Ligand SMILES: Nc1ncnc2c1ncn2[C@@H]1O[C@H](COP(=O)(O)OP(=O)(O)OP(=O)(O)O)[C@@H](O)[C@H]1O
């Protein structure tokens with residue numbers, strides 16, 4: 235927004251007012267509540283937009299390419315090493331009891347249920363939540379978002395929904411690949427360090443997994459994707475204060491979405507375990 | 515302020531107030547623009563010119579007061595209705611606000627694509643519009659490859675591609691050298707005299723307004739003619755209504771009138787814009 239040094243010199247400038255602690259806290263609380271409210275509206279709109287009206291599918295495809303294909307290298311590389319390190323850590327414990335064959339079970343369950351979804355979620359949050367926030371933030375400060383509105387486009391349809399949809403669909407796929415590559419990494423390490431048979435590792439790993447584990451492992455990323463995309467969009471579209479504000483929004487998007495992903499993971503695990511108990 | 519018939523006004527603001535945390539910026543602004551008139555909005559930086567244009571396009575809502583455009587009360591419409599309604603309004607943003615990841619052609623075609631026009635209809639219209647702003651050769655360039663003046667011209671092309679009856683220009687000459695500024699003003703002049711648009715033009719420079727008030731573009735001979743002899747002198751009476759001036763100061767309308775009144779004025783605040 236235009237900074238106006240002239241205004242500071244205006245004669246009826248407000249006299250300095252030192253706010254009390256109560257006022258400061260009240261102001262902060264009000265801001266926080268308004269923020270949560272705006273975020274909720276934006277997230278809800280991102281989904282309800284799909285029900286009718288212009289849908290901008292080409293934009294969604296482009297985002298799938300950027301978010302899905304673009305994140306592939308880091309997700310695969312990280313997945314491989316996570317699987318590998320899991321074997322190193324658990325293997326050394328199992329050798330003490332002479333139960334190295336169990337490594338496959340443990341790695342599979344830990345990866346599919348927990349590490350695959352969260353690590354992928356966090357990686358993509360770091361890469362895409364920030365990317366979305368900085369892209370939308372720059373568009374906002376250069377008035378491109380207003381220009382869109384001025385030309386009759388709803389930014390929540392053109393900008394938010396394609397990104398949310400793309401992330402929502404891509405994250406489970408990325409997670410599945412990360413799980414697979416993680417198991418591969420685990421397999422390689424167990425063959426070389428634990429002298430396990432590769433075939434045995436795979437059969438044990440696959441046998442250990444139950445349907446409920448897969449459900450848990452592939453439903454979590456849907457939520458994580460929704461969180462990281464909506465947080466990125468919200469932070470980007472609520473930038474204040476020019477380029478510096480864009481930088482701030484970018485950092486905040488990563489921090490907030492990462493924390494929310496971890497917190498959501500706890501509750502999703504709780505729900506999944508409950509469902510696995512009752513339903514499956 | 516204005517004695518023009520309010521019913522016939524294309525754009526009108528009534529007692530509009532808008533403010534932010536830092537304080538009120540517009541403190542009761544009223545004016546109206548009749549059809550085919552160009553209202554030149556003057557004021558120092560931060561007096562709320564951009565805000566006024568955004569209010570007129572419904573991009574912002576006033577805290578109180580009414581904004582009417584083309585017979586609709588913009589200040590009370592829902593965003594969905596506004597999205598549809600804004601197709602009648604062309605908005606040229608202060609810094610152009612071009613979509614920087616799209617080529618010039620795609621920027622100009624944006625609105626036509628939104629309207630779902632077939633590609634074979636879009637392409638000639640984009641070309642024609644870019645020819646109007648003399649940028650046909652820049653079709654495939656990206657906004658970052660253009661000069662400031664070219665960017666403004668693309669922004670104007672983008673705003674007028676679907677021939678809106680109302681165009682809002684936000685400081686189209688700000689930050690340009692005098693020659694380029696002149697080209698832009700000539701372009702606005704041509705738009706007015708070829709298509710007969712109603713316009714609001716925010717600017718810091720009084721001479722932009724004078725150029726619009728004192729010159730006319732003749733579509734037949736494709737040339738610009740002065741309306742009256744004398745530098746910045748009174749325009750022919752019939753044409754004088756075509757351009758009016760509104761000066762903001764401290765959130766209020768400080769002056770409203772024709773070009774001759776502003777020239778005759780000895781007011782030091784008004785004279786500041788003459789440089
Ligand atoms: N979104 C906003 N949030 C807070 N303050 C704002 C916002 N938009 C505008 N303002 C304030 O409103 C005032 C008027 O802004 P506006 O952009 O309309 O000025 P202007 O007349 O167009 O100035 P310039 O000639 O520099 O473009 C400024 O003081 C600005 O700080």
Ligand SMILES: [Mg+2]
Nearest residue numbers: 563564608685
């Ligand atoms: Mg401005």
